Amino acid sequence: MTKRYIPVITESDRELPYYLVQVGQDWNQEHVVRPNGYLYQWIQSVEGEGELRVDGKTFRVKEGMGILLFKGVAHEYYAVSPSWIVDWIVFDGHQVDAFLKRTAGIVSSGVLFVSRPEIFAAKTQAILDIEQADIPLKSVQCSSIIYALMTDLLQYTSTQPDNSATNLNSRLRPLFQYIDKNIAQPLTLEDLAAITEYTPQHLCTVFKKTTGIRIFQYINSVRIKKSKEMLLQHPHMQVKEIASLAGFDDVNYFCSVFKKHEQLSPSQFRKIHY
Structure with a gap:
């Protein structure tokens, strides 16, 4: 009616x-x-x-x-x-x-x-x-x-059939799982694209549409999340070792990215939250 x-x-x-x-x-x-x-x-x-x-x-x-x-x-x-x-x-x-x-x-x-x-x-x-x-x-x-x-x-x-963010997210699910399991390893755009069967350029486009951020921004976010867990779970582990286990080759770059995300250095984060 x-x-x-x-x-x-x-x-x-x-x-x-x-x-x-x-x-x-x-x-x-x-x-x-x-x-x-x-x-x-x-x-x-x-x-x-x-x-x-x-x-x-x-x-x-x-x-x-x-x-x-x-x-x-x-x-x-x-x-x-x-x-x-x-x-x-x-x-x-x-x-x-x-x-x-x-x-x-x-x-x-x-x-x-x-x-x-x-x-x-x-x-x-x-x-x-x-x-x-x-x-x-x-x-x-x-x-x-x-x-x-x-x-x-x-x-x-x-604007295209079966191209909504929800559908694309389902297509990217194996990629999210792969990143989470291999976060400590070097991750290249070519390897990530192969998992989804997209070209590297198309993967970047689809990933931004689905998540709202670029793919390596997402990877850094996951790495920072892992590093925060290790900072609290292993209070005596050196920051340099945590950076490596989280997938950062350079400890200075790790500290820079961490501070950008958390507004604190890794050591300050550990001191406040532990």
Whole structure:
């Protein structure tokens, strides 16, 4: 059954980093043309197919895909099947743009493949449940769901099929295991790429998309974690030996990386925590 909820938005709601504007469920999508754009929108294709026109491009939107539209961007969308059923959420907030572009790495409007569409459907239902409930601070609770929606965009969507951060993370799992087991050994990009069957360059791209950091930053983080464990488990072991066991050939470089991570030298860390 088609449902729609349009909350009353107060000035205090507009101060929230993310806030709900309206939501629709099982909507038989009509032809929409907005030459001046609108607010931020997530439109999930539930049944049937549609097309999106934005930034001079036309995208087909099939079941299990979604549209993300940025605020103020001209767009048009319409059904190309007899009916096009969608769920949609319209939202805004002073932190939305920064989160999408800097954290999620989504810089423009377009169509996304969704690896877990049921998770997004649950967000729409959760907002409608809040609307029906007799609870205080509904706008704050909806704000938390909008934030969760955007983290889901980061984890479960991608511009290519089966290329979401969650799927990529599964592909990288053997690599994480290999790094953990061999952290004391020299680790080359070529050896790491061979484990994943990616090229070295593609591995760097996939790893950054999945984790948000470069691969050797991650390796250094694991090595620092191991060194912290050894500093506390072996209070009489020399720092130079711990550096070697954690995979650092140069103790001075180890101390430099450690201090950058912990804001303390290895000796200071041991003294404070032991």
